[in-house]
Amino acid sequence: xxxxxxxxxxxxxxxxxxxxxxxxxxxxxxxxxxxxxxxxxxxxxxxxxxxxxxxxxxxxxxxxxxxxxxxxxxxxxxxxxxxxxxxxxxxxxxxxxxxxxxxxxxxxxxxxxxxxxxxxxxxxxxxxxxxxxxxxxxxxxxxxxxxxxxxxxxxxxxxxxxxxxxxxxxxxxxxxxxxxxxxxxxxxxxxxxxxxxxxxxxxxxxxxxxxxxxxxx
Numbered sequence: 107x108x109x110x111x112x113x114x115x116x117x118x119x120x121x122x123x124x125x126x127x128x129x130x131x132x133x134x135x136x137x138x139x140x141x142x143x144x145x146x147x148x149x150x151x152x153x154x155x156x157x158x159x160x161x162x163x164x165x166x167x168x169x170x171x172x173x174x175x176x177x178x179x180x181x182x183x184x185x186x187x188x189x190x191x192x193x194x195x196x197x198x199x200x201x202x203x204x205x206x207x208x209x210x211x212x213x214x215x216x217x218x219x220x221x222x223x224x225x226x227x228x229x230x231x232x233x234x235x236x237x238x239x240x241x242x243x244x245x246x247x248x249x250x251x252x253x254x255x256x257x258x259x260x261x262x263x264x265x266x267x268x269x270x271x272x273x274x275x276x277x278x279x280x281x282x283x284x285x286x287x288x289x290x291x292x293x294x295x296x297x298x299x300x301x302x303x304x305x306x307x308x309x310x311x312x313x314x315x316x317x318x319x320x321x322x323x
Contacts, residue, residue: 107131107218108134109133110153111126111135112142112157113136114137114159121211122211123135125212130261132283138161139164139167142160142168150179150282151179153218155184155214156181156184169201170200182202184209185205236310245258259284262284263303
């Protein structure tokens with residue numbers, strides 16, 4: 107997934123990013139509303155983590171602004187404000203979820219995955235694709251009862267294709283799911299991961315649409 111973390115506490119933002127990147131996600135950081143707007147205007151994110159107290163404005167105001175503009179990206183508020191009135195205000199402003207600091211990073215990651223799946227229209231984590239049995243929540247794949255081990259980057263490409271089943275994803279679209287703004291992208295990285303996935307999952311699993319990109323049937 108491509109994720110945006112809007113958090114002005116540098117240590118916490120770095121910890122969240124490290125955890126999510128290790129899980130195979132591409133994560134951009136924004137420390138204030140201005141930077142967050144710039145990121146949201148140029149990138150389609152699968153989900154956003156939003157702090158409320160930001161140096162140049164209110165996270166709630168930013169959220170309301172995005173919802174008025176028609177942005178349906180899942181937003182999870184992550185804040186130290188733990189009053190019921192705060193939670194109600196956040197959810198009424200358009201948040202999909204609300205977690206209180208300090209929170210468990212594993213739980214936050216699970217909530218991000220769940221909301222991203224619902225936004226795709228597929229809340230279930232378990233998928234059957236031909237001979238493959240796939241658990242998107244745990245990033246695991248089986249064939250004929252045996253598990254197929256994927257690296258975090260291989261899974262990131264495969265999960266992006268799963269989310270878009272039946273639609274073609276260009277190389278650029280797949281790169282957006284793999285790399286954040288600061289990453290250096292090698293020219294044939296996507297092709298390398300597609301080749302590895304075919305070697306592990308079977309050549310017929312991922313189709314090439316010449317000149318357009320890749321898709322799962």
